[in-house]
Amino acid sequence: MAKFIVQKSGPLMGEVEISGSKNAVLPIMAATLLCEEQCVIMDVPKLRDVDVMSQILVRIGANVKDELEQNKLTVTTSEIAETEPPYGLVSKMRASFVIMGPLLARVGRARIPLPGGCAIGSRPIDLHLKGFAALGAKIVEGSGFVEAQADRLRGTTVYLDFPSVGATENIMMAAVMAEGTTVIENAAEEPEIVDLANFINKMGGRIKGAGTDTIKIEGVEKLHGTTHHVIPDRIETGTFMLAAAITRGNVLIKNSLPDHVKPVIAKLRECGVSVEDTLEGLRVDATRGKFTATDIKTMPYPGFPTDMQSIFMAFLTTVEGKSTVIETVFENRFMHVSELSRMGANITTKDRSATIIGGAKLTGTQVVATDLRAGAALVLAGLVAEDFTEVDEVYHIERGCERFVDKFSALGANIVKESPDSNNYNKYGKAEQ
Ligand code: UD1
Numbered sequence: 001m002a003k004f005i006v007q008k009s010g011p012l013m014g015e016v017e018i019s020g021s022k023n024a025v026l027p028i029m030a031a032t033l034l035c036e037e038q039c040v041i042m043d044v045p046k047l048r049d050v051d052v053m054s055q056i057l058v059r060i061g062a063n064v065k066d067e068l069e070q071n072k073l074t075v076t077t078s079e080i081a082e083t084e085p086p087y088g089l090v091s092k093m094r095a096s097f098v099i100m101g102p103l104l105a106r107v108g109r110a111r112i113p114l115p116g117g118c119a120i121g122s123r124p125i126d127l128h129l130k131g132f133a134a135l136g137a138k139i140v141e142g143s144g145f146v147e148a149q150a151d152r153l154r155g156t157t158v159y160l161d162f163p164s165v166g167a168t169e170n171i172m173m174a175a176v177m178a179e180g181t182t183v184i185e186n187a188a189e190e191p192e193i194v195d196l197a198n199f200i201n202k203m204g205g206r207i208k209g210a211g212t213d214t215i216k217i218e219g220v221e222k223l224h225g226t227t228h229h230v231i232p233d234r235i236e237t238g239t240f241m242l243a244a245a246i247t248r249g250n251v252l253i254k255n256s257l258p259d260h261v262k263p264v265i266a267k268l269r270e271c272g273v274s275v276e277d278t279l280e281g282l283r284v285d286a287t288r289g290k291f292t293a294t295d296i297k298t299m300p301y302p303g304f305p306t307d308m309q310s311i312f313m314a315f316l317t318t319v320e321g322k323s324t325v326i327e328t329v330f331e332n333r334f335m336h337v338s339e340l341s342r343m344g345a346n347i348t349t350k351d352r353s354a355t356i357i358g359g360a361k362l363t364g365t366q367v368v369a370t371d372l373r374a375g376a377a378l379v380l381a382g383l384v385a386e387d388f389t390e391v392d393e394v395y396h397i398e399r400g401c402e403r404f405v406d407k408f409s410a411l412g413a414n415i416v417k418e419s420p421d422s423n424n425y426n427k428y429g430k431a432e433q
Helices: 022-034 048-060 094-107 126-134 165-175 191-202 234-246 258-271 306-316 335-342 372-384 395-400 404-410
Strands: 003-007 013-017 038-042 063-067 072-076 109-113 138-142 145-149 157-159 181-185 206-208 214-218 227-229 250-254 274-277 282-285 295-297 321-326 346-350 353-358 366-368 388-392 414-418
Touching (some): 013 404, 022 038, 022 048, 048 063, 048 094, 048 395, 094 109, 094 126, 094 165, 126 138, 126 145, 126 165, 165 181, 165 214, 191 206, 191 227, 234 258, 234 282, 234 306, 234 372, 258 274, 258 282, 258 306, 306 335, 306 353, 306 372, 335 346, 335 366, 335 372, 372 395, 372 414, 404 414
Parallel strands (some): 013 250, 157 181, 295 321
Antiparallel strands (some): 003 388, 038 072, 063 072, 109 145, 138 145, 181 214, 206 214, 250 282, 274 282, 346 353
16 A cells, blocks of 8 residues: 655745646546537646546547646547446546536436445535436436436526535536526535636537526537636645645745635635735745634635645644634544544544644654545644654545645655555556556
């Protein structure tokens, strides 16, 4: 099993270039299924999840030209050959469920293995299915699959009980060639939704209001190919902001969009960390000053992102005083707490709330990355803990961050990856070739 050995490091210094957004590119890749023509996607991060999505697209009938060394993917799906992607692939990544909307739109049928629960909660898909049903699809669930079928989808109004990112994307894609107008109310407002809508509009789609809580989709007959650059990854941006903060370093973060990380900037400033939006990028300087505790509550965008919760918490363990972190988006997203506590952090949890008494001395030990963001949090804690921290199951971390070790090492972090063998991911879900 691959692991990271993290050694206490000095303040991180230098600059880092942020990659394209994982959570934006996955639905954009799915959206290429909406047309027969060639779509070129640029600024694609070279990540395992992108590899899994590519393989799913290939099984569906796409021709995928992978030039990921140049962060480029070219996808052409002249014909849909298969509407039932294999469980072996779909089960590797929950986000693969977003192929259902485009398949329904293009050929009126999809049969997808039900995504299971995961470490951070049960993660149901009821809102996706509610949307498809409202558009006129017949939904059948059973024996581990969900099947949707419709001769022609018809525009309607869909109210989401919760602004789910995946459901908003899936319903938006299903509705794009439906008859008439679809309105998604209480839609998710995340930047990744806006990027997807921009991509689809470049293909000839007519989507308005993405980035607000009401999205209007006017159905069109057909879409065409296009070229698109993916937005920078706001969670990777936040990860490096916190890496600078926790090590009391000074890092220039290039290719970031400050508007997308407003809550992270606000909370860091509240703690006393200097964050400056410069012409070259975001400069996070924690080399001076005394830092204070703060309270965080995760919310759908534009609130504080749940994906930054564990990473910010790692920083709060190093700040004198009492901080509170409330998780409202996922039901079970405190898996990192027990690992941080094993390193010496003083954290107690009650339901969805964690109280951190900052300033306790952290000491390296063996910890497990339970999900990709929790893994990043443990690496950050390892950078300031005494001795060595061994972070196991790092395939999670590498799902979310391109060239993780290289980028951190370039800033002065002491991180080494240890792999038992060159083919070490197979047991943990390396995508089939
Ligand atoms: C996406 C992101 C993930 C991020 C999350 C919330 C991708 C690939 N992943 O995940 O990194 O943490 O948004 O910002 O973009 N829910 C339902 N029913 C549904 C769908 C969701 O109850 O049909 C609930 C979930 O259980 C969860 C909450 O809604 O509690 C948010 O989930 P959602 O916004 O759908 O997250 P994802 O799209 O899975």
